[in-house]
Amino acid sequence: MEFLVDSQGRFYFLEMNTRLQVEHGVTEMVTGLDLVAMQLAIATGEPLPLHQEDLRIQGHAIECRIYAEDPLRGFLPRSGRIHVFRPPQGENIRHDVGIYEGVEVSPYYDPLLAKVLAWGSDRQQALMRMAWALSHYRLDGVQSNLAFLQAVLRHPAVQTGSVTVDMVEGLDMATLLAPPAEALLALLAALATGALGFHDPWLALGPWRVGGRMHLVMEHAGEELTLEAQREWEGWWTLALGEHKLRARLSSPRPGQVMVEGEGSTYTAQVEALGRGLWVTIGDRSFLFRWPDPARRAATAGPKHRLGHDLRAPLNGTVIRVMAREGDVVQAHQVLVIIEAMKMEHNVEAPVSGRVWRVRCREGQQVEEGQVLIELAPLGGEEP
Numbered sequence: 001m002e003f004l005v006d007s008q009g010r011f012y013f014l015e016m017n018t019r020l021q022v023e024h025g026v027t028e029m030v031t032g033l034d035l036v037a038m039q040l041a042i043a044t045g046e047p048l049p050l051h052q053e054d055l056r057i058q059g060h061a062i063e064c065r066i067y068a069e070d071p072l073r074g075f076l077p078r079s080g081r082i083h084v085f086r087p088p089q090g091e092n093i094r095h096d097v098g099i100y101e102g103v104e105v106s107p108y109y110d111p112l113l114a115k116v117l118a119w120g121s122d123r124q125q126a127l128m129r130m131a132w133a134l135s136h137y138r139l140d141g142v143q144s145n146l147a148f149l150q151a152v153l154r155h156p157a158v159q160t161g162s163v164t165v166d167m168v169e170g171l172d173m174a175t176l177l178a179p180p181a182e183a184l185l186a187l188l189a190a191l192a193t194g195a196l197g198f199h200d201p202w203l204a205l206g207p208w209r210v211g212g213r214m215h216l217v218m219e220h221a222g223e224e225l226t227l228e229a230q231r232e233w234e235g236w237w238t239l240a241l242g243e244h245k246l247r248a249r250l251s252s253p254r255p256g257q258v259m260v261e262g263e264g265s266t267y268t269a270q271v272e273a274l275g276r277g278l279w280v281t282i283g284d285r286s287f288l289f290r291w292p293d294p295a296r297r298a299a300t301a302g303p304k305h306r307l308g309h310d311l312r313a314p315l316n317g318t319v320i321r322v323m324a325r326e327g328d329v330v331q332a333h334q335v336l337v338i339i340e341a342m343k344m345e346h347n348v349e350a351p352v353s354g355r356v357w358r359v360r361c362r363e364g365q366q367v368e369e370g371q372v373l374i375e376l377a378p379l380g381g382e383e384p
Contacts (some may be wrong), residue, residue, distance in 0.1 A: 001013075001015075002014040005015045008277060011289035016151065020039065020110075022115065023063055024095060025061075025115065026061040026062070028312050030058060030059055030060065032056075034273075043307070049125065049336065050171070054108060057307070059119055059121050059122070059126070060121070060125070060126040061118065061119045062126045062127065063116070064116050064134065064141065064149045064153075065112055065114070066112075066145065066146065067113060067145045068080075068105050068143065069111050069143065069144070071173055071221070071224060071258070072177060072221055073314065076314055076315050076346065077107070077267070077341055078143040079104075079105045079106055079341075080105055080142040080143075081099065081104050081142075082099055082101055082105065082113075083261065084101065084138050084139060084141060084144065084274045084275040085100060085101045086137075088131070088132075090133060092119040093113070093117070093129060094118075094119070095117075095119040096112045096114065096115040097113075097250075098112070099114060099267060105142050105195070107318075108224065108341075108343075109314040109342055110342055111342050127159065128284075130153060131150070131153055131154070134149055135286040137286075138274055138277075140275050140276060140277040143200065143221075145147050147177050152168075152171075152176070154285075155167070155171075155302055157200045173234055174223075178220075179287040179314040180282075181241045181246075181290075182269070182282060183280045183282060184209065184289075185242055185250070185271070186258050186269035186280045187218065187278060187280050187289055188227060188239070188248035188261060189251070189269075190252070190271035190278070191216070192231070192237075192250055193251060193252035196256070196272075209383065212228065212268075215227070215228055218289040219289065219291055220288065220290075221288075224292060225241070227241050235250055236248070237249070246262055246295035247262055248262030253268070256384050257269070257271075258271055267282065269282045276290050277289065284369065310373075311350060311372070312371060312373060313368065313369055313370065314348060315339065315346065315369050316342050316345065316367070317340055317366075317367060318340045318341070319337060319338070319361050319363055319364065322337055322362065323335060324332070324336040324337075326355045327353035328359060329353075329358060330353065330356060331350065332349075332350055332352050332353045334349060335347040335348070336348060337374065351375070353379065354376035354377055354379055355373075356374055357375045358378065360373060360375065361374070362371050373377075
């Protein structure tokens with residue numbers, strides 16, 4: 001049964017679904033029933049094995065859906081090959097999985113990859129187990145909503161059970177998903193101290209490196225982050241992340257673990273290298289960092305016009321409509337191309353006003369993320 005409840009506690013019926021839903025695992029965990037087995041038995045003519053009064057609900061269960069999507073860009077679906085997939089195993093943790101390492105996530109179907117469920121004797125215990133499960137989830141190869149799930153699980157509205165349908169719309173997604181400085185410092189510590197089993201010779205040059213400064217550039221949630229660092233003596237570093245500056249001592253008590261001491265606080269973190277990713281786990285949160293992909297950066301950079309930008313595909317998909325011709329004058333935010341991916345249509349808008357100089361896609365064409373669809377020129381008429 002699906003319904004909405006307003007601020008006065010009034011219920012509004014939406015629909016009733018007689019088939020199994022994506023969340024049926026929650027019901028199974030709090031009742032101890034196997035709904036799939038019961039459904040199959042009934043389909044073969046067997047009677048329902050229990051009455052309503054036999055039903056017993058115990059504890060609390062929570063489910064998170066793992067999607068191939070980009071929360072920073074309107075939850076656009078993503079596609080690609082799964083390089084790392086290692087869901088965590090733990091008490092009262094359940095996984096419903098539809099992928100495996102090496103599988104290709106195509107743009108033709110729903111981007112749901114897996115589900116993770118946690119049971120607890122009460123809501124608080126279920127939330128704690130889910131936080132643990134998400135922080136130990138290892139998935140790489142496609143952009144996913146794992147970082148979003150970890151962050152939103154800590155939101156007061158989720159913690160207290162007061163979530164409304166417009167909560168996500170009010171979130172500052174960039175701030176919500178930004179990793180704390182502590183995570184980047186832990187990553188630097190792992191690379192500098194050999195906590196991952198190898199030493200970065202570039203970092204090992206320390207204060208004798210020409211210029212005395214080092215730059216660690218990593219990607220997190222599709223965004224590049226730069227940490228400037230200068231190594232001093234006896235494990236001490238001077239560090240700068242944007243406007244955040246500090247001095248810290250970095251060490252590795254044991255393989256895979258690092259310790260950061262500085263500015264009156266000391267903390268430890270676990271750092272793990274899998275595939276192209278480096279996972280940093282601090283407390284009940286983990287952060288996936290990647291080395292920047294030179295090929296992707298080259299594909300998406302490209303030359304930009306003086307007063308405009310190329311129109312690029314925001315995701316892999318099929319062009320189903322081209323709404324501009326060469327020579328057309330278009331306005332900012334005007335829809336020029338529609339791409340279909342994973343059963344949804346996505347409008348691609350002009351980032352600025354300008355003149356269509358060249359159309360580089362056609363209806364029915366398969367395009368990849370970052371591919372130029374339309375070249376825009378300044379309204380002055382010059383050739384870009």
